[in-house]
Structure formats: C-alpha cells, structure tokens
Amino acid sequence: MNQRAQAATVAERAPLGAGATTVDSGLPQVDVQKKLFTVRYKADKESHLAIRDPQICLACKDKPCLYFCPAEVYKWEEERITIAFEGCLECGTCRIGCPSHNISWRYPRGTNGVQYKFG
Amino acid sequence: MAEKFDAIVVGAGPAGITAAYTLAEAGAQVVLIERGEQPGTKNTMGGVLYRKMMDDIIPGFWEQAPLERHVIDQQWWLLSEEAAFSIGHRNLGHDQPPYNAFTVLRAKFDKWYAQQAVKKGALLITETVVTELLKDKQGRVIGIRTDRPEGDLLADVVVVSEGANSLVLEASGLKPMPRSETMAVAVKEVIALPREVIENRFHVSGNQGVVIEAFGNATLGMTGNGFVYTNKDSLSVGVGAMISDFVRRRIHPHQLLEHFKQHPAIAPLVAGGEVKEYLAHMIPEGGYETMPPLYGDGFLVCGDAAGMVIAVHREGSNLAMTSGRLAAQTIVEAKRDRDFSAHSLSRYWEKLNQSYVLQDLRQYRRTTPTIERNPQILGIYPSLLNEVMGQFLTVDGVPKREKEKRLLRLVTRRRPVTGLIKDAWRMGRAML
Numbered sequence: 104m105n106q107r108a109q110a111a112t113v114a115e116r117a118p119l120g121a122g123a124t125t126v127d128s129g130l131p132q133v134d135v136q137k138k139l140f141t142v143r144y145k146a147d148k149e150s151h152l153a154i155r156d157p158q159i160c161l162a163c164k165d166k167p168c169l170y171f172c173p174a175e176v177y178k179w180e181e182e183r184i185t186i187a188f189e190g191c192l193e194c195g196t197c198r199i200g201c202p203s204h205n206i207s208w209r210y211p212r213g214t215n216g217v218q219y220k221f222g
Numbered sequence: 223m224a225e226k227f228d229a230i231v232v233g234a235g236p237a238g239i240t241a242a243y244t245l246a247e248a249g250a251q252v253v254l255i256e257r258g259e260q261p262g263t264k265n266t267m268g269g270v271l272y273r274k275m276m277d278d279i280i281p282g283f284w285e286q287a288p289l290e291r292h293v294i295d296q297q298w299w300l301l302s303e304e305a306a307f308s309i310g311h312r313n314l315g316h317d318q319p320p321y322n323a324f325t326v327l328r329a330k331f332d333k334w335y336a337q338q339a340v341k342k343g344a345l346l347i348t349e350t351v352v353t354e355l356l357k358d359k360q361g362r363v364i365g366i367r368t369d370r371p372e373g374d375l376l377a378d379v380v381v382v383s384e385g386a387n388s389l390v391l392e393a394s395g396l397k398p399m400p401r402s403e404t405m406a407v408a409v410k411e412v413i414a415l416p417r418e419v420i421e422n423r424f425h426v427s428g429n430q431g432v433v434i435e436a437f438g439n440a441t442l443g444m445t446g447n448g449f450v451y452t453n454k455d456s457l458s459v460g461v462g463a464m465i466s467d468f469v470r471r472r473i474h475p476h477q478l479l480e481h482f483k484q485h486p487a488i489a490p491l492v493a494g495g496e497v498k499e500y501l502a503h504m505i506p507e508g509g510y511e512t513m514p515p516l517y518g519d520g521f522l523v524c525g526d527a528a529g530m531v532i533a534v535h536r537e538g539s540n541l542a543m544t545s546g547r548l549a550a551q552t553i554v555e556a557k558r559d560r561d562f563s564a565h566s567l568s569r570y571w572e573k574l575n576q577s578y579v580l581q582d583l584r585q586y587r588r589t590t591p592t593i594e595r596n597p598q599i600l601g602i603y604p605s606l607l608n609e610v611m612g613q614f615l616t617v618d619g620v621p622k623r624e625k626e627k628r629l630l631r632l633v634t635r636r637r638p639v640t641g642l643i644k645d646a647w648r649m650g651r652a653m654l
Contacts, residue, residue, distance in 0.1 A: 130473060131480040138411070138476060138500035145259075171468040173409045173475040173502035192502040193264065195387035196407040196475075199400055199504070200465045209389070212369055214259045214349035221412040221456075221499045222266045222328030 135175045139190045147215035150188040152176065152197070153207040160184045160205065171200045193217050227251045227345075229553050230366055230377040232352045232390060234261035236539040237525025238383035239335045240279055240546030246342035248554045253345040253375065254336065255352050255368065262332030265385075266410065266501045267539060269451045269458040270433055271326045275540040279547055280338060282319075288334050290325040290453035291431025292316065295424075299487060301439035301448075302605035305612055306487035317430060325431050325451045325458065327412065355380060355394040355521065362563075363394075363520035378562045379553050383524040383546060386504040388514075391527060397514035402469060403594060404508025406446055406533070408462025409475040411483075413495035417455050423491055424452050435536065438604025440482050444471060445594045448482040449536075450491055459483060459492055462505060464594065475502065507533045510587035516574065517567040522549040532582055534589045534653070541579050548573040585654075592652035598637065599645060606636050 154160060161182065168177040174190040177197065193216055198208040210216065229245050231238045234256035242254040258264040270293065276283050284292070294317045297310035316322040340346050356365040356374060365376035384390050386405070391397040415423075424432040431452045440448030446463030461475070461482045468475060483492050506512070506529045513529040516522065524530070525542030532541070552570040556562050574580045593599050610629050620628075637645070 130477045131484060133474065133476050133480045135474070135476050138497070141411075141497055141499050142501075165469070165472070167469040167472065170472045170474055171407065171465060173407065175474065175476075192500075193387075194407055194502040195504050196405075196465055196468075196502070198387070199405050200402050200407075200469055202469070204399065209353075210257055210351045212351065214257070214263075216264075218259055218263045219266060219329045219499065219501060222262050222330070222332070222501070 135173075139174060142192070143218040143220055144189065145215045145218060146189050147211040150186055151209050151211045151216070152186050152188045152191060154184050154186070155205050155207050157183050159203045163203065163205075165202070168197050168201055168206070171196050191216065226365075226376040226378075227253050228377060228557060229253075229379045229381060230255065230375055231381040231383060232366060233382075233384040233527075234258070234332060234336050234346070235265055235383060235385055235525060235542065236332075236335075237527075237542035237546040238381065239332065239339050240543045241381045241383060241524060241550045242344040242346075243279060243335075243339035243342055244547050244550030245553060246339055246344040248550070249343075250554065250557060251345075252343075253347060253377070254339060255350050255366070255375075256336070256346065256348045257351045259349060260329075260333050261336035261346070261348070262329040265328040265332050266503045267328055268408070268410065268449050268460060268536065269325045269327065269453070270536060270539075271324045271331070272537070272540040273321045273323060275543040277320060279543065284319070284321060284324065288326075288330040290327060291426075291429045292321045293323040293325065293433050294426065294430045295432040297432065297434045299434055299436040299440075300604035300607055301436050301485060301487060302608035303439055304486055305608035306436075307604070307607045307611055323433075325433065325453050327453060327458075352384065352390055353393065354390060355382070355396075357394075361519065363518065366390075378520070379556065379567070380521045381524060381546070381549050381553070382521060382527050383542070384527045386506050386526040388527045391514055391523065396518070396523075400506065400508065400512065402465040404506065404512050404590075405465050406462045406505040406507045407465050407468065407475055407502060408446075408460055408505055409479050409500070409502045410458055410460030411479065411497045412453070412499045412501075413457045413459055413492055414455060414498050415457060415495045419494070420452055420455070420457070426452065429454070436482070436488070437600055439485065441467075441478065441600065442471070442473070442481070443597060443601030444468075445590065445597075445600060448488070450488065456498060457492060457495065459488075464507065465504075466594075476500075505533065505538070506531050507590050509533075509590055510580075510583040511591075513583070517552075517564060517570045519564045519567075520562050522552065522567055522570050524549050530579060530583065532586050534586055535582075537582075541583075544577055544579050545574065548577065548579075586652075588652040592648055596645065596648060598641070599649065602636055603645075606633060
C-alpha cells in the first residue's frame, strides 16, 4: 500500500474525541510551537476568540478545530475546548470550519495580535 | 459630529491601497483604515505580484518598489509519493523591463505601497479595526464604526476591501458566512537561504526568479496545491487546500506543509534553510457564484472581500488592484455627479464587466467546484502520470509495443476509459 492510501486509511480509522489532538496519519509530526516562535506577536490581554456554547463542543464528534487550525489554538482538555489565543495567526479558518459555527471570532483590538515581518 | 470624507477605504491590502491611491491622486479626500501597526503587518499571500495591474497605477513601479525577484521561469509539478512530472516555461523575454511578474513579501511591499498613497494625499489610520458599516434610516451606507472610542467616521462612499475574512460585510448583512467548501486555508514559511544557493538550485542569476506550483501528493490529493517561490535571499514555501478538505481529512495544515517540504523533489530545494517566519491566511476560492453584491447605496466591494480570486491561475492581488482602481474611478464620477446611490455606483460593475476581472471570474466559475466534486482529478492523475512516465522511461528490455499495452492496462485499471473521457470533458468545461 502506498503512503497516500495508508495515510487516508489511518486517518479514517483514527480515534475521535477525548485527548486526541493529533491524528497519526502517517504524516510527519510537527511541533507547531517551534513554528509560532518565528512569529512576532503583540499579545492582547483578553481573548478575541471564544466558544459560544461548550455543550456543542461536548456533543461534537469530530472536533475538526483540533486539526484545521494552523496554530493549534484549540485543544481538548478535561472535556472542554481550550483556546491558546495568543498564538492565533488571525486567518479565520476556525470561524468558517467549525461545523456548528460555535466559535465567536473578532480581530484582536487595535494593533494587537500577529505582526508579520515578511508577509 | 463625526468627520466626513469623500471616501473611506476599509483595509490596506492591494485593493484598498490602490483605491486610496487612485482617489487621492484624483483629489478626493480619502481615509484608509488599517488594523495593523503598519500596512502589511497583517497581510500575506503566496508571493506573486503581476506587473501589468500595478503598472497601470504606478508606471515603472519596479524601479522603486521593494520587490524580491522578477519571474522568468514558471513551473507546474505533478507529484506522486516519490516522483515528479514537471512542465515549465522559462522566458528570457520576462527578464527585462517591463517584466511580467515579481515575487514579493507583503509586509515590505504593502508598507511601501501605502506610503505612495499617503504621498498622494490619502490619510492613513493604522491600528484601527473597522467593526461595521453605518447606515442611515433608508439603509444607505454612510460611514463606518471602528473599535476606537468615538470611532465613527462618515463618508459619501465606503470601499470595503477588508480581505478574505469578510467580517464587516457579514456584520452588515451584505454577505453570508462563507461555506468551508469555498474557502481555502494556506500556510507558508519564509525560509532563508544565501543568494548564491538560490541561484545554484534554481539556475538563475541576479534578480531572476522561479515559481513552482505543485499538485497531487503536495496536498495528498486535496483541492489545493503547494508552491515554492524564490525571493532574493529566501524562499516562500507553502501549501493550501479547501478548509472542508482539512475538516474531512483531519490533517493539520502545518503537517501538510512539512510533508510537502519533505517530498523528495522539494526537500533538496529547501535543504539547509532557516525558517524566518510562519504564516497562515484564507483564500476565497468559491469564485463567481459566491461573490457578494459589489455595490449598493454608498458602498463598493473590492478584492478578496468580493471573492475576486482565480485560484487555478494563482491570480488574486492583480484582480484586487484592478477592482480598487475601478472602484476609485467610479467614486470620482459619482462625486462629479453628486450621486452616490446604487444606481450611480453600478458603473463599477460595468467597468469590471468590461475588464478581465469579471470576464475571467465568469469563465472559471466552474473550476473549483468541478475539482472538488471530482477528487480523482488531483487524487489519481498526478500519481498515475508519474507511474506511467516511470515505467515508460525505465529501459528494461521489454519491447516498446508490449510496454505500451501494459501502460494502457495500468491506466484503465486505475481509471476506466469512460472515466478518462468524462474527466477530460469536465475539466475542459470547467476551464474553457
């Protein structure tokens, strides 16, 4: 079986929910924190991201926010989604990708948040 | 009483800066609102800027703008797990003014470009988030609300060029929240390498540049692609696919990027480089069918906010610039007539219609949906093509006639002839 087919099969079989933050899909494991260290931020004091209704996350089977966020802002810890908003790259993917539109999203106030040096 | 301008432009990207520049040049009082510390600090794209549309605004801009390299070589690589089938076009006609395209880093370019608009007389306000459009009792747009205390601003016209994440349009009821099948997310790294290493690896000298688009295994068959663009002393390396694909496949975008960087055809290009920055951005790829209204009483919509992207041709910033310029021209005419109604501003639509912008968006309206509905197009063909090429080019003593028969069987096992014909027809219909 080639790597692609294998990756697809493993991804389909991967366990859902509790604690699973990374699916072993045969892809390289990446420490996103190392990538985020290259990014300059001006940290806002309060989060610009919020879960509207935690009950919806509890009932959400797939929790795709644990995967599609390029900064791994969302983690599933102790039966709830935690939000590491300080690492947010402000792309907006979670706003569109959450199947229940359960993420309340605004830009960080003023000039806070990501400050790209290269762009 | 809030101040009143001729025009307010929301967002200092290619569309917004162009609109502000063109308006200021025509003598209009225009304010350009940007949430970043500087224009560019919140902006990113893959990195290809086309010369023509920028040249329409600032002739000969390449002599002063902070650009990386001018593109002389464009390549398309179809990747399987361990092979690449590539086609390319190297054109030394593109090695001299006026050039065809440049690679850019947006933090530098947008900052410079916005300065040019300021020099023309535009008022630039940074560090300010626009939260919604202000409307009068008749529903006409009359200004904007910002996140600053007493932060309302009034204008005859508001140009909404807020980018892919169109929160203002949505908050104002002008656009529904986009579906995840119509929005891509792309991640990119700027990877530093010495100039001479780039010159050696990409066979260029001076400021010549190469751009590579990679398909198939680059995204594990998801609707999207990977890319490698040469900058002066760095590479822009990235990968993007539809958000719905990431939802379905449960892959991290950054994991896909590492996978792409480790591909045997890509790894030697990036080897030894130092990651200087990691970036992420959405791309509106829904095309013509998902565009919001482009004008109304007191407002115009430009660039990514309007869905002006032709993904299959890697075009976006050029459409943004042209739309910004045409929006500004429309406002200048409206100002002359003292009429900022939807009827008056509908000239913007006419101008876009006469230009390549809407003509191209209409031509490619089916491309992204077709590729999405037919995952075999990016899922099967790149690897199949590499398999066929690999066997065909392996000299192993099998007579060519026999080899041709085997290859035909190989192809039709993976995709029956009827499927091949259908796919060809579908893609032809989606592109032509």
